Structures are given as structure tokens and as C-alpha cells.
Amino acid sequence: MRKSLPATVILFLVFVYGVIAQQQSQPIDLLREMLKSSRDFETLTYSLVITERMDGVMTVQISETKINREPFKVYIKQLEPKKGLEVLYLEGENDGNALVNPNGFPWMNFNLDPYGSLMRENTHHTLFNSGFAYFAMIVDHLLSKYSAYASSALIQMSDTSWNGIDCYHIVINNPKFRFYDYQVGKDENIINIAKRLKVGEHMILENSSGVSGYYDVDEGDLIKIPNDYAAKMEVFIDKKRMIPLVTKVYDDKGLYEQYEYLKIEINPSLKPEEFTKNYEEYGF
Numbered sequence: 001m002r003k004s005l006p007a008t009v010i011l012f013l014v015f016v017y018g019v020i021a022q023q024q025s026q027p028i029d030l031l032r033e034m035l036k037s038s039r040d041f042e043t044l045t046y047s048l049v050i051t052e053r054m055d056g057v058m059t060v061q062i063s064e065t066k067i068n069r070e071p072f073k074v075y076i077k078q079l080e081p082k083k084g085l086e087v088l089y090l091e092g093e094n095d096g097n098a099l100v101n102p103n104g105f106p107w108m109n110f111n112l113d114p115y116g117s118l119m120r121e122n123t124h125h126t127l128f129n130s131g132f133a134y135f136a137m138i139v140d141h142l143l144s145k146y147s148a149y150a151s152s153a154l155i156q157m158s159d160t161s162w163n164g165i166d167c168y169h170i171v172i173n174n175p176k177f178r179f180y181d182y183q184v185g186k187d188e189n190i191i192n193i194a195k196r197l198k199v200g201e202h203m204i205l206e207n208s209s210g211v212s213g214y215y216d217v218d219e220g221d222l223i224k225i226p227n228d229y230a231a232k233m234e235v236f237i238d239k240k241r242m243i244p245l246v247t248k249v250y251d252d253k254g255l256y257e258q259y260e261y262l263k264i265e266i267n268p269s270l271k272p273e274e275f276t277k278n279y280e281e282y283g284f
Contacts, residue, residue, distance in 0.1 A: 027157040034243065035136045035139060038133060042068070044065075044264075044268075045067070045264070046262065046265070048065060048262070049062050049262065058255070059122060062078070064076070074088075074089050074130050076127065084104075085103050087099070098127060101283050109277075135259075156173070170234070171232065179225065191214050204223060207226075233249055
């Protein structure tokens with residue numbers, strides 16, 4: 001006759017399996033909490049250290065940013081490498097262009113297309129990706145896409161600190177990352193393809209031979225597309241505010257981009273004139 005397990009053993013097993021399940025789900029729960037916090041603001045200011053790989057070389061930019069979520073308004077002042085360069089974009093105004101003060105020759109302001117080559121020079125992203133919302137969208141997409149595979153083997157968590165702030169350090173591994181051939185369809189370009197597939201525009205441009213710009217494709221062309229945004233992602237999440245302080249993105253070659261947020265203020269009181277070219281602290 002088969003003997004039943006003692007009650008104490010059963011309780012112990014239930015406890016152990018419960019702890020294991022909690023440990024496996026906790027990083028995902030924290031990521032989802034971060035996603036919510038990343039979108040839950042009306043105004044936002046921060047300094048940003050951008051490290052991106054451009055043509056095989058890691059470049060660094062440092063800037064200060066002010067954002068109003070709705071309607072979308074953004075002011076960016078670059079500290080390095082083009083000290084004093086300013087960008088102001090106001091949704092629904094200026095024919096969709098950004099006002100740019102180069103703070104140097106030819107000593108005049110320009111109205112530039114945020115998706116144009118001059119605004120995209122030496123950077124992976126457009127001003128529309130300012131803040132946390134774009135990264136949150138990418139993480140949300142990956143969690144949904146790979147929900148059946150999400151486990152402690154693919155998503156790992158540890159406690160750490162960054163610049164003296166207690167953080168959760170979460171690593172998202174993606175063994176399914178790869179590039180594949182994609183045939184460009186009618187009215188498609190790299191920007192709208194990347195937006196639809198939720199992958200990096202610059203990563204497509206960088207890996208597609210013979211393509212010199214985001215609009216330099218025609219129907220029927222074959223380009224290289226990553227099946228996901230990254231081969232691996234790291235995020236350092238502020239334990240108190242549950243917002244990302246640092247994000248690191250890796251492709252098949254190594255570190256692809258890193259964004260470090262400093263002096264973050266959520267919902268600061270910003271005066272309306274701070275999103276005008278005539279604000280006394282700006283140089284437009």
C-alpha cells in the first residue's frame with residue numbers, strides 16, 4: 001500500500017515551490033511596475049549620458065532635457081560634444097519641424113525635420129524617443145512576445161546601486177535574437193518598418209549593405225532586419241521610484257547603446273514659457 005506523505009513534508013514542499021515561483025515571477029513583476037511608472041508623468045526633466053556605437057566606434061553625448069507629455073513638447077540642450085546646441089519641438093507647431101540653435105557657425109536658427117538626416121546624424125534615435133516611454137514600449141513588447149519563455153533562465157535579477165541609489169539590476173537575455181532578410185513593401189521605409197516591428201531603426205540601417213539613409217529603400221529591396229530589439233538588455237531600476245536609471249542594449253556584436261539618466265525630476269513645475277524659443281535662459 002502506498003504511504004501518503006506526512007503533512008509537514010507537504011507543507012514544506014508547498015513552501016519551497018511557492019518561493020521558487022515567486023523568485024521566477026518577481027523580475028517580470030518589477031519590470032511591469034517599471035513600465036507603469038515610466039509612463040505615469042505629465043512633465044519630466046533629466047540629464048542624459050548617451051553612449052552609442054556608430055560605425056563601430058562608441059560615441060558619447062551629454063544633454064539636458066525637459067519634456068511635457070501631452071501635448072508632446074521637448075527642449076534639449078547638449079553639453080557634449082556640441083556644447084550649447086539647443087533643440088525645441090512642439091507638437092502641432094512649426095510645420096512639424098524642430099527649432100535648432102547650433103550655437104555656432106552659421107550663427108542662425110534652423111527649422112529641421114526630426115526624421116531628417118541632419119537631426120539623425122550620429123545618433124540612434126529621434127527626439128520622439130526622449131524620456132522613458134520608448135524603452136518601456138520595447139520592454140513591454142518583448143515581455144508579451146516571449147511570455148511563454150519568460151523564466152529565471154532568461155530574466156535575472158540582483159540588488160545593486162548606481163550613483164549611490166539602491167537599484168534592481170535586471171538582465172533580459174534573448175537567445176532567439178538574429179537577423180533575417182526582409183523585402184521592402186510598397187510605401188515602406190526603414191522608419192515605418194522599424195516602428196511596426198518594434199525594432200531599432202539604426203540597427204536596420206547599420207546592417208543593410210548599400211543603404212545610406214532611412215528612406216534610401218525601394219519596393220522589392222532586400223534589407224537586414226533584427227527579429228527583436230536586442231540580444232540582451234540590462235536595466236537598473238530605482239527601487240523607490242521604480243524608474244530606469246540606466247538601460248544597456250546589446251546586439252550580436254556587444255554593447256550597442258547605453259542611456260544613463262541623472263538629476264531626474266518627475267512632474268516638476270515647468271512654466272509655459274520654458275517651451276518657447278523666447279525663454280530667457282535659452283539662446284535661440
